[in-house]
Amino acid sequence: MLPALGSGVCVLSRRRDCGEVRATVAGMIRIVVLVLAAAGLVVAAALTTADYLSVADVRLPDVRGVPYADATERLRADGLRVLTYxxxxxxxAPGTVVSMTPPSGSVVRGGRTVSLGVNAGAEARQVPTLVGLPERDALARAAxxxxxxxxxxxxxxxxxxxxxxxxxPEAGSLLDQGEALTIEVSRGVDGNPIDLPDVRGMTLDEARALLTEAGVRRVDAVAADLSFDRPNTVTDQRPIAGSEVMPSTPVTLVYALEGTRVVRVPQVEGQPLWQAQLAIRAAQLALGPVRLVDDPTRPAGxxxxRPAGYTVVGSPVALVVNGPVQDVIQRDLDREPFGFDRVVPGDTSAPPAEPDVPAPGTTTMQADGSRLIPFRFDPSQVGVASLTREPYRLTLVVSDAEGERTVLDRELAAGEGVVTSIRIEGDExxxxxxxxxxFFQAWRP
Known part of the structure; x- marks a missing residue:
């Protein structure tokens, strides 16, 4: 006899109990939930893709030369964001767009950010806030x-x-062209005056320690020379030794850097670009970005x-050059030794070649198959000031098909250079x- 339905006992087929039924129903519910969740994800992805595909492409108009406000309004009307610098x-003209990134004519998605370079104008510049900054940061900000x-x-x-x-002037003021700033820097609370010791000839660390022991609170160091035998040696100090100063007075130490790792950036202001290139390469530096301007109110050249002073060997040097674009000459000097002069056709200011020496950048073939190349070393063009003040020894070593050999080993007076010919064998x-x-420099002619 079968149990009644109200007794709490399931009535099913002969061999299936209630636990099996519940497990089956729960599994079916889980499957349904997973199917619905997957369907929701598919719908969301489809909607997102539709939104992305519905964003219109925009061909960037050329807004260079257009006033900043008009250029911004035009780009924003096309659904673009604008960033200026x-x-x-x-x-x-001041306030006009002089550059844009991406460039005009590019096709971009709506909502893309377009960067505009806006001419700040040379007539008036706004003074930044420098109060509260460390001195070094303030000077860098102004630069x-x-x-x-x-x-x-x-x-x-x-x-x-x-x-x-x-x-x-105060922050927010306008500076006219040629006008500069004056800043006041805290030197702390003054104490009793001290007599500055003479630290010239000491190493930088020794000089710092002695000045600190004497009561000087701030010691700055500035590299202003190169040395091949005594790097990091103090060559000068400001204020001078024996001066009576307050403990808060900054003391500046001038020292020499190691000549094998750093070089002085040559002073090429006012020179034509071709001559500046030669001086930069002669100093074991690379010619970096060159910005050309054509301003008839300023001198040509x-x-x-940037940078100025000293920098690491091989660093790029950026130039701003005034003059027409056609004055730019070939910038790849990798296959010429440092110190060579390149004669620019039609430029009578270029230095002439010396008698009996092949012209710079040329090779003379010999009857035995070897090559005769010019070698020129000018100490005034290699960025090492000590070579123009002190005697030095110059050695030239050649490695070619004949092996390694010393072809020049000469003691030279301060500022004395060498112009000669070198015979080489082989192709490299x-x-x-x-x-x-x-070691000073190396190259393959």
């Missing part, structure tokens, strides 16, 4: 904005040493050089120069 262009700092005054305050506490010779026994 200042530029200086003497040939463009980035092409604003000169005419004077740095150190004053006694209770503010941290080295912090800018005042500036003239190189206007700006290597030339190396050494100064006072230290």
């Amino acid at each position: 200042p530029e200086l262009d003497a040939a463009a 980035d904005l092409a604003i000169g700092v005419e004077r740095v005054v150190y004053v006694s305050t209770d503010r941290p040493v080295g912090l800018v506490v005042a500036q003239r 190189v206007l700006e050089v 010779p290597l030339l190396q120069t050494f100064i006072n026994g230290s």
